Amino acid sequence: MSGNAGFLRLGVVFPLVLMVLTTIYFAAAFDIHAQFTPEGEMGPQHIPMLVSGLMYVALLVVLVQELRAPAAVAETEEGASLLRPVLVVAATAAYIWLFRPLGYALSTALFVAALFVVFKFETRRPLVFALYVVGVVAVFYGLFAGIFGVRLPTLIGDLI
């Protein structure tokens, strides 16, 4: 999938996804039951309904614009692929999942190492790579735990 073609499709898919989300939101607005709303006045459900209506109109305009002017959205960088952002999101999801069980030091070291690989930072010099990983983990441990006194999760003892 080339970047241009991908985002050309995405330009149409994105508002469609938002339309689905708006529909869920709009439907959920009917489940809001006000404790008291005098007749003729606005209750907690009315603004969400109004916003949903406006959103549908705006999304329709965007969809028409996207379909009419496909060239206008084909401005993404040459060779831009979603692979690296997906890898970053996967690494981040794993980091969040492991943050408490493994503790700050180990999980952050793994996360930083993963990002260095994604960004191809010092991957050819393993020792420098490892030193930078340890450096980043230590600097931010010092910032959060040392300077701001935040209790970060640990695996064993107080540090690791």
Next chain:
Amino acid sequence: MDTLSIFAGGFLELADPTVLAFMIIGFLVGTFFGAMPGLTSVLAIALLLPITYTIDVVPALVMSASIFMAGMYSGSITATTINIPGAPSSMMTAVEGHALMRRGKGANALGHAALGSMIGGSIGAVLLMAFMPVAADISLLIRTPGKFSLVLFALVVIIIVDRGAMAKGLVATLMGVMLATVGIDVLQPVPRFNFGTETLVQGIDIMPIVIGAFAISEVLIQAQNWRSSLGATLEKARDIKIRRRDFLPPMSEIREIGFFTYIKSAIIGYGIGILPGAGGSMAAFVSYAVARGGSRKPEEYGNGSRQGIAAAESGNNAMCGGAFVPMLMFGIPGDPTTAVVLGVLVINGLQPGPRLLENQADLLAPMFASLFVSALILIPLTLWLFGPYFVRIVSISKGLLYSAIAVVALVGSYVATYSVFQMSLAVMFGVLAFFMRKLKYSTVSLLLGFILGPDLEQYMRRSLSLSDGNPMVFLTSPDSLFFLCLTALFIYMILLRKKKPRGGGGRDGPDGSAQEA
């Protein structure tokens, strides 16, 4: 008089070593983030936001103000040296500054940019302190229907200011409003859109939205574009030699620019700062255009006009002072950076409004002082100390930089509430903002919609409740009518008047990478 003495006391507060340290650190961080293409002062303050849970409100606000001022000025560094504006607000400086750089006058251009920023920033801060009490008095006159129309005016301006993509601006703003409706209703103890979960009953905090929209999305965008030509440009730029003695602009050049140019641009910048959503790019562009219109040497513009640099930089730095007025008085941020500063206030339990100045001016005064000192002292001092090394500093490896930003953003999301749920939300909003930015939806509009949505709803429902459901209250109330007429005037001026050629008034960078107004 009381308020003035409190403002003067703000300067004394800066003498506290801790507060002073936060101001200087903030300024250096802001300078780095502003100078580095792709990074902005909004991102710097966004990363600071979780830390404000662990520090006092005064150092947090002082630091935010110095980051704001530094970020607005330092965009001119890479704009001049390598023709890549560190922030969109330095677009006009890139045009003129880099032309001077090519003629071997780069240090002179940086000196003029710093002088313009210094004068504009200082005037903006003074105007802020001088007019805050007046603004507070005026805001007391505005009643509920008027407040609704004012917030509506702000939202309309935010949407229409982005003429190229208004429908997308509206979608982004409405998304923000929708997110703000999650949680307990603004007037009744009724949960909304919690979908049966306990976690969403409390609503969505501003922090994961800010971290996601400005930090995580930036990491994802850089991950996608990591092998850009920027790295090579910065590598080449390492050899640029800049000498300190060339920074000082000769008096003859300053006289040629004219003191009136600095003052006029500062007033324009301050006025634009008051407008919601307009921001630094528009302040710089309008000041530049006005200076060009009245210039005795218009032919110099585009070929290295020092007056153009002075006007643009004076305008965008003066905007910093103006942007605080609507944020502090009405909770309406003038630009994305003040939107995040509003988050700092809210986290610390401070509610914007005239009472804030009346009851807690002592907390705000150091922030105003920080804005002034950052402009008047730290801008020239930083240029003098670090000027020759700026380009080398911004040549830091992107891999290291963005990995560090990702760690600060995620750990910061955790430390705010000790919850991995907040981390997950930040990532979720980061992914959303990534797609929004790639598809040219403004994440700034999303944030402002989120902030202003609850006010819009609350004032609308209260007004209707007070008038037994009669919507005519918005037309019969004089303050409300005034703001509705102002909204109509802005729609006419921006949308319906004959279109003029545009320069650099856009909110986002070329790839949506720079999100600062």
